[in-house]
Amino acid sequence: MAVWTFSCWSCRQETEMEDKVMRDNECPHCRLDMRSCKNCQYYDPGAHNDCRETIAEYVPEKERANFCGMWTAFQGERDPGEDINAAKAKLEALFKKK
Known part of the structure; x- marks a missing residue:
């Protein structure tokens, strides 16, 4: 079987x-x-059910394992803009009291 590289959405x-x-x-x-919506190639925040696959059932917990039959491991480079800590820091800076 071929060896492939899995990249975690959380720790990268x-x-x-x-x-x-x-x-x-x-x-x-x-x-x-590992088998969560956030590690799927079809995960797309903002899309219907946060998924580009139109026949996938709704999964409420995007960071937890699920039984979705459409799940396919995300392959490729992660968008650095997805970093949760960076987003939190920007929000804190935006609403920081002076």
Whole structure:
């Protein structure tokens, strides 16, 4: 089986994978669920149900493992704009009292 690289949405660390991602797999670096909406190539905040796949069922918890039949591991470079800590820092700076 071919080896491929999995990149976690949360910690951005890469993990070499030999098999497909199962529902109970966790990122070895941050221990978050690997098979979550935020690690799917169809995840798109702002799209209907935050998903570009139109036939996917609604998944309320985007950071938790799910049974979505359309789930496909995200491949490619992560947008640095997705960084949660950077977004929080910008919001804090915006609303900071002087």
